[in-house]
């Protein structure tokens with residue numbers, strides 16, 4: 001099933017055959033080089049010379065206070081907007097616009113309310129003129145996000161968590177190599193958020209996807225990320241680059257290792273945020 | 284996956300069904316009563332006219348003579364002969380109005396500068412009765428038909444244009460961003476996102492426009508043409524056949540009502556907004 005995902009990725013990539021042979025797709029390699037950004041209407045830089053790299057299949061969290069430029073950075077990674085200076089390089093190619101090979105997911109699911117679950121999930125394939133794949137791929141991705149019985153429902157008749165799952169299925173249908181998530185779970189209740197955090201990480205790992213996740217929730221970063229970049233505000237800079245070394249079981253929480261990582265990251269974050277953890281959501 | 288107990292759901296469904304049936308029966312009863320009231324007023328009016336020595340010549344306008352004249356034109360097929368040209372003119376005019384109003388409405392909804400540029404001129408033009416253009420239309424067009432279609436288009440374009448523009452402005456910007464992110468090209472954007480999103484706004488505009496067009500049609504058909512419902516009215520007046528005149532008036536009302544109901548049904552069909560149950 002996942003081999004098929006790998007074979008049909010739209011993007012040329014040398015490692016794909018390898019990954020496919022092992023029954024796994026290969027995620028994109030992402031490099032950000034000297035990226036700075038200033039908005040026309042405001043003075044000063046929002047992002048100041050960022051340099052980092054994300055390995056194929058790695059889950060990276062961008063952690064930072066509100067307004068530090070996380071969404072701005074993610075838009076540049078997706079090609080929805082372009083940086084004032086510097087480059088985003090994916091699989092060796094400079095990003096100049098959106099592509100089917102990487103997909104962004106937003107805080108609101110933004111589904112099309114006149115369509116069913118399956119029609120929403122099929123959109124990327126339709127836009128890519130790959131409609132012939134809809135019949136096989138859409139059921140696959142709906143299965144992946146646990147929504148198979150809901151395929152023909154109108155999306156307005158779903159809960160918020162289910163809607164976000166549809167948005168995830170929609171993002172996965174074109175078999176992207178990278179997912180960019182902008183606080184995708186922040187509007188959900190704690191239980192739904194937990195289960196989505198676990199499922200999205202599991203899916204990304206099964207598919208070998210590279211993932212960049214924007215959050216201001218320390219526990220979300222600890223649960224989901226292999227590595228965390230803590231961003232400074234005004235201008236946005238990388239203050240800290242730290243790995244989260246936890247096994248999948250430990251990420252469920254409730255163990256000493258998880259708590260230790262959580263406290264460690266919280267301390268880093270608090271320090272970077274100038275001792276003001278007030279906008280911190282925690283559970 | 285919330286599990287609503289089956290029995291609970293069935294009961295709720297059954298209750299809802301009974302309630303909606305009751306509401307529908309009440310609606311039908313009220314509609315019937317409304318028609319009866321209208322007929323009653325008409326009949327009273329006929330009586331009053333017949334008893335008035337200054338007006339008794341118009342007494343054939345009363346329900347009895349009118350309805351038998353109506354039956355006459357239905358049987359002779361004259362009702363078809365007079366309706367088809369009118370429907371053709373209105374359809375043609377509406378088509379032109381939609382072909383202009385929808386694209387321009389979308390452009391105005393999407394481009395703030397265009398909205399600012401056109402706002403005053405369009406609001407100004409909109410307030411001019413389409414019939415004011417009649418002398419110009421008559422000069423500008425070789426045929427009477429052309430002039431009538433022009434007048435109908437002028438009347439119908441504004442509701443379609445403004446309703447479309449308002450619909451476009453209400454589109455969730457995230458829908459456009461997501462589509463772009465998923466690789467939509469401008470044509471996809473238009474046909475997969477924008478048009479379905481505003482289908483109801485467009486149809487609502489068309490419905491309003493049709494109401495105006497149907498009203499403008501009859502006086503427009505007083506112009507030189509020798510066919511159509513407006514002509515039939517004029518002709519009946521000239522021949523002092525007030526029963527016939529009444530019959531045509533009824534036909535105009537029925538067709539207008541049917542067209543409006545058809546559009547209302549279409550709007551219901553394309554409406555994706557969930558009624559908050």
Ligand SMILES: Nc1ncnc2c1ncn2[C@@H]1O[C@H](COP(=O)(O)OP(=O)(O)OP(=O)(O)O)[C@@H](O)[C@H]1O
Nearest residue numbers: 039041042046065066067068069070071072073216
């Ligand atoms: N389109 C824009 N034009 C001008 N300034 C902008 C624009 N978008 C964002 N900004 C500014 O850039 C800065 C970074 O915004 P951004 O949305 O990237 O922050 P964020 O880290 O995602 O915040 P949050 O956690 O609240 O989502 C803010 O100061 C914001 O005011």
Ligand SMILES: [Mg+2]
Nearest residue numbers: 070071072182
């Ligand atoms: Mg943001």
